[in-house]
Amino acid sequence: MTRPPRAAAWLLERVLPRGARDAAIGDLNEEFAAVVRDAGSAPARRWYWIQTFSLIRAFAAEGRRRPAALGEISARPGGDTMTQDLRYALRALRRSPAFTLIAISVLAIGIGATSAIFSFVDGVLLRPLPYREPDRIVFLWERPPGGSRNVISTLNYLDWQQQNQVFESISAGTSASMTMAANGEVSQVRASRVSAGYFRVYGVATTLGRAFSPGEDQPGKNNVVVLSYRFWQQRFGGDPGIVGRTIALDREPCVVIGVLPAGSPFDRGSSQLWRPLAFGPGELTRDYHWLRAIARLKPGITLEAARANMDAIAARISRDYPASNKDWGITIDRLPDVLVDPTLRRSLEVLLAGVGLLLVLGCTNLANLALARGTAREREVVVCAALGASRGRIVRQFLTESVLLSAAGGALGLASGYMMMRGLQLLLPSYYLPREAVIAMDWRAFAFAAGLAIGTGLLFGLAPAFHAGRVDLAGSMRASSRTATADRSRRRLRDILVIAEIAVSCLLLAGATLLVRSFLQMRGVDVARDPDRLLTAGLLTPDSRFSHPDQARAFFRTVLERVQGIPGVTAAALTAGLPLEGWPDGMPLRFAESNVRGGAGFKSISPSYFNTLGLPLLRGRGLTDQDRKGTTPVIVVNDAFAKRYFENQDPLGKHVLIQEIVPGQRRLGPEIPWQIVGVVANERTNGLSPQGSRGVYSSIEQTPMYGLSLLLRASGDPSFLVAPLKAAIHEIDPEQPVTDIRTVAAIKDEFVAPDRLRTWLFGVFSAIALLLAAVGIYGVMSYSVAQRTHEIGVRAALGASRGRIVGLVIRHAALLTGVGLAIGMAAAIAATRWMAALLFGVQPRDPVSLGAAALLLATVSLVAAYVPARRAARIDPIHALRVD
Amino acid sequence: MKKTRALLPLGEFEMLVLLAILQAGDGAYGSAILEQVHQRGGRSVARGALYVTLERLDAKGYVASRTEAGPPVRGGRPRRYYTVRPNGLALLRRSLEALGRMREGLELGLKHS
DSSP states (O other), X not given: OOOOOHHXXXXXXXXXXXXXXXHHHHHHHHHHHHHHHHHXXXXXXXXXXHHHHHHHHHHHHHHHHSXXXXXXXXXXXXXXXXXXXXXXXXXHHHHOHHHHHHHHHHHHHHHHHHHHHHHHXXXXXXXXXXXXXXXXXXXXXXXXXXXXXXXXXXXXXXXXXXXXSSXXXXXXXXXXXXXXXXXTEEEEEEEEEEOTTHHHHHTOOOSEEOOOOTTTXXXXXXXXXXXXXXXXXXXXXXXXXXXXXXXXXXXXXXXXXXXXXXXXXXXXXXXXXXXXXXXXXXXXXXXXXXXXXXXXXXXXOOXXXXXHHHHHHHHHHHHXXXXXXXXXXXXXXXXXXXXXXXXXXXXXHHHHHHHHHHHHHHHHXXXXXXXXXXXXXXXXXXXXXXXXXXXXXXXXXXHHHHHHHHHHHHHHHHHHHHHHHHHHHHHSOGGGSOTTOOXXXXXXXXXXXXXXXXXXXXXXXXXXXXXXXXXXXXXXXXXXXXXXXXXXXXXXXXXXXXXXXXXXXXXXXXXXXXXXXXXXXXXXXXXXXXXXXXXXXXXXXXXXXOSSHHHHHHHHHHHHHHHHTSXXXXXXXXXXXXXXXXXXXXXXXXXXXXXXXXXXXXXXXXXXXXXXXXXXXXXXXXXXXXXXXXXXXXXXXXXXXXXXXXXXSXXXXXXXXXXXXXXXXXXXXXXXXXXXXXXXXXXXXXSSOTTOOOEEEEETTTSOOSSEEEEEEESSOGGXXXXXXXXXXXXXXTTOOOEEEEEHHXXXXXXXXXXXXXXXXXXXXXXXXXXXXXXXXHHHHXXXXXXXXXXXXXXXXXXXXXXXXXXXXXXXXXXXXXXXXXXXXXXXXXXXXXXXXXXXXXXXXXXXXXXXXXXXXXXXXXXXXXXXXXXXXXXXXXXXXXXX | OOOOOOSSOSOHHHHHHHHHHHHHGGXXXXXXXXXXXXXXXXXXXXXXXXXXHHHHHHHHTSEEEEEEOOOGGGTTOXXXXXXXXXXXXXXXXXXXXXXXXXXXXXXXXXXXX
C-alpha cells in the first residue's frame, strides 16, 4: 500500500496547531487512499504535498493575523511549538540589534578560529591515513652503536629483504635531483629512486597505467618511470597519451608507465617522479649508509614478532661482518607512530587548546552581556510569567534565542574559518605538515562547527536563562524600586563570570608571553655574522658529472676564484652543507691514541668558510689552501666535539680515524688518520641551540664532493649579486644549474617560520582575550556603579571624598581581578609545563613571562574599572538622591 | 466597547462552511464538509482555508465538535465531526435573511444577467 509522503506528514505534525492537527492529517490520509485508488500513487503523492502546503500556508497566515506578544507564550501552555519559539526569538533579537551584532561577531570569530585550527588538527592527527591498512606499514632503520636510527647500507638492506619472514613487501628508497629532458625542455626535477615494491607497501595503485612490476628494480630493466598526478598535470598538461612516452632522466631514456592518483599523498610530497632503484656495482657496499626503507607487515604479524625476526637478522649480519656492522641493530617504527613530529603534534594541541579557551572566554563575555540585557528584559519576563508561562518555558525561550544566535555565528564562523584555514596554509612552509595530511573544510569541520555552535549557544545562554526563570515576581512588579535580593544574585553571577574571564585570559596570556619570549630568544640567535649580507646558492651536480674527483676539485676551484672576483663580494666559500641544514654526513670514528669509538657530523668546506660565515676559531688554526691532496690530512673540530671527547685534554695534534668519503659513489674508502689542527665555535647546524652537535670540518681539497653550496658575503645589498653570480657560473659551465638563491637570514626565517606563526596566533588569541576581559570588567563595574547610584550619592552627601568613592569601585575590581589572577596563575603553572617542548631558551615556569602576563592583565582590568569609577566619583548627591 | 450589529455577521466563506456542515448532516467531518463545498458550491476551495475556518468557528463558539475513531487508513487519527450550535445557526439565519431581503424583487434581473 502506498503511504503518504513521510516528510509532508512530519511537516504537518510540526506546523499545525495541536487542536486541528489530528483531524486534519487523518482526513488527508483518508482522502489520500482514495486518490491513490483513482489516480495512482505518484499523482497522489503530489496531491498530498499540494494539500500539505495549502494547510501550512493557511495556518501560518492565521497565526500572523493574531496579535503576537509575549502573552502568546503563556496563552498556550504546553501547546507551543518550536516554530513559535523561533519566531519569538527572532523578534526579540531584532529588537536589540547591537547585542545581536556583537554576539554574532564574537561567535563567528570564535567558532571560525576554532574550526580553522580544528581542520589542521583533524588533517594531521585525527584522519585515518590515506593508505590501505596503514597500521601494517613500518619504517625500518639501522641502529648504530649508541644511536637509534640511521640510514641503511645497500648490502644490509638486501640481506633484510632476502632473509625476513615478516614482511609482505619491503622497499628501499633514496631521493635525488635529476635533469629531465621532455617536450624539448631541460629542467631539474625532484625524483625518488625506490624498490619495485614501493607502491605495494603503501597499497596505492596508479590511476593511469601501472606501477613497477617485481624485477623492474634490476639493472637494465629500470628505464621506467611513474609520475605524480600533479606533475603529470603541470608538466605534461594531463596528456592522456603519457603512458608509453619516453622522457630522458639524467640523459637516460625512460618510459612513463603510470600516473599516481589525484590528491594522493604523493601529490603533496617532495618527489615528482619515481624510478626503480637498481643498485650499480659501486653501490653494493655494507659501510655506506644511504637508504631509507619501508615495509608492509604480513597479515597477523605483530610489531613484536617483526622486531624479533629483524633482531635475529641483525645479529647474524653483525656476527658475519664485524668490520662494518659490529653492534649495529635494526629499529622498526610503525608509520602512524612516527608520521607526526612530536613538536608539530604539541603545537596543534596547544593551539587548539588556546583557541578553545578563547571561545569559552567569548561565551563567558556573551553570558555577561546577556545577563545585563536580562535586567532590561526583566519587566517583559515578569509579564510573561504573570500570564502563566512556566519557568521551564521561559528558560527554553531564552535558550532558543542564544542557540539561534550561535547558529548564525556558526554559519558565519564556517565561512571565516575557511578563510583563516587558507591563510594559515599559505603561511606554513610546505614541508611542515606530513604529506599524508589533508587540510580541508569538509563535513567533519562542518559537524565540528555545528557542534560548537550548539554547545556555545547553551553555554552562554544558560546563565541568563536560568536567571530569567528565577525572576522574583512580586519584587519586580513593583515598578519603582529594585529589590536587593534579585539584584544581589545576578550581581554575584556576573562577578563569577568576570573572575572566570580573568582566569581564562590569564592562562592564555601566560602561554602567549612564554611563546613570545621564546621566539625573541630564537630571533636573537645569530646563525652567522650579518646573515642578511650572506647569499647562498646550490650548485647541484649529478654523480655522473665528474669522472674523477680531480675534475671536481678543478671545477670548484675555478668557481670560487670567479665568484670571489665579482665586484661587491667581500668573501666567498664553498660548503657541503649550509647552516641549519644539518650535517651533510654522519661518520663513525675512532681515536688513534685512545681507541675510543664515537661518531660526529662531517662537513667538507673551502678554507674560507669559517671566515665568510663569521665563525670564530677558538684554538689552533683553521684550514688553509696548503691542506691539499697529498699533504697531511687535517680537520678542524667544533667546540661540542672537543668538549665531548677531550674534556680536560688538548685536542690539537690528536688523530681521529674516519673512513674516506668517496665522491659520487656509495662506498667508503679506507680509514684516514685525520689530525686535529683547530677548534672552531659551534655552528648552528641542526638547530638554534648554542650547545650544537659535535662535528668536524675537512677541506674540499682533501675530501672532494660533487654537490656543493656557495656562500657569498656581500658588501651591500646581496640581491645585486644574483645576476653576476649566475653569469659567472654559466660562463664556466652553461649547463650548471644554480638553485635556491637566498640569504642565510632567509634560511633562518624559514627555519623559524612555524614558531613565528604559532607565536603570532597565540599572541592574537591572547590580545583578543585581554580585550574581552577588559570589556567584561568594564561592563560589570559600569553596571554596579549604575545600580549603586543612590548609595554612592548618600555617601557623597555624607562627605565621602571623590578619592574614597573611586577607591570603593576600584577595590571591587581589584578583588575580582585578584581572585581571577590567582586561579589563572595556578592553572598556567600547571598547564605551561605541557608547552615545554615548544619553548626555546625559556623555562615553562619562567617568572618573567608569567609575571608580565599577570601585570599586564591587572593593569588592563584596573584601567577598565577606572572609567566607571570616575563616573561614580562625579555623581552629584542632589541628583542621585532625587532619582528615587 | 460598543457592540455593533453587523449587517452580515458572517463572512461569505463562513456561511458556506456552516451550510456545508448542515448539508453533511451526521457525517460532517473535514473531508465530508470539503466534499459538500466542492459539489454544492461548485467551487474548489483550498483545504487550508476550510480547516482554518473550522478552527475559527469553533473558537467563536458557532460550531461544536466531537471526535470519533475513523477507518484504519487514517493511521489512528480520529475523525472530528462538527455540528452547528444554536448561536451559529441564529447568525447564519440572520445572514441569509439579510441576503434574502437584499435580493427581493430582483429575481428576474438576476436571472438574466
